[in-house]
Amino acid sequence: MMEEENAAKASLPEAFLHFLEANGLDPSLYTAIDSTPRYIRLKPGSEACIEEVEAEVKCNLQKLEWLPDFYSLPPHVQIAGSRAYREGKIYGIDAASGAAVTALHVSPGDHVLDLCAAPGAKLCMILDLLGDSGSVTGVDAARHRLAACRTMLQKYLLGDQCRLFVADGTAFSVIPSRFHSDCESFDSGLEERVDVFKEWTSRRPWKERKRANKNGTPQLVSGSQSPELIYYGQRSGVVGLTKGELYKTLSDNEIANHGYDKVLVDAECTHDGSVKHIQKFEHWGWRTLQRRVLDAERTDDLHTLQLNLLTNGFRLLKVGGSLVYSTCSLTVAQNEDVVEQFLKESRTAELIEIDAARNWPCKGGCIPKTWRFDPLTSQTSGLFIAKFTKVVI
8 A cells, every 4th residue: 555655646746745635635546547447328229339339449348237328448448439439329428427417316307407517428418317308408607618518419419308508507597498388378478479499500690690709709607697598409498488488587486396306516626536637637737737726726716616506506406306516526625515514504405315326336425425436446537426405494
């Protein structure tokens, strides 16, 4: 064990070692970075392509017993050139991220909110689990990253029940499409229906293009900016609505009945538990790591952002619904500390057991009912997962 720790310390920069020490993290966690498998998820109905993939990548795929439709393969193997990948039958997603989605227990007919949706693999998995009914709303503050989500949905033919908003997740307030079907006549006959959404097209109206060219297109949005709908499927609940109906604001009491059934808050973090991110810094340069991960002011700002994302995601949850909070950080400050503060401030929030976690290869968190994946214990990237429900006071 001492040899492993010394090897890890030798390969990591001093500033990162100080970060680990300050957060009580063992450097030996990072000895498994180069041996951590990569993972793919198989789209339902694509089982016949496994042998074909194995022949193309020249290795056997190992089926995960604890996570349906997931397979592991050696870390050096690339899948992007395989026909199954190009045809949208498989996609890359870490098994720990798959566990976070599994914890939501998505059921057909659910209306699901993914509050930090980019880059999109978890969004695709949610849509796969949803079946032919219900809807998924994906939100992200980064326009270019959400555009990549849109491309992914189209590639995997999963966009029919999905809508995507460029918006600040701490202020997002668009309600599920369920509300409009439940209250179909809430405004009918009282106002002329103008600005009705028709079938989505990638070509924006002339007025919007002119306004974007004049003002420029910011890549990151703030809470003061209105959500921008950049994609919606035919069965996402948007077609036929007016803008006023889509962006209608509900009271907290109305949200209790008409909010989302499931919410995923995979919050922005320092990414210190992400195998891929730490490996990237070897190429980007460790100074980039210091700026993006280790800066104390950024870490403090992240705690506030994470708490605000969790709080707003929970606000949009219906009574009896479930919310999963996760980060790919291993620090207590971005995980258990956020959970504890949130529970103190939210009287209707209750931390609950994750039934699927009984079979997960991970450790319990510092708070009961929370879970931690890490490269050594789980052979995955690092991930923290907690699950809440909304109760009536």
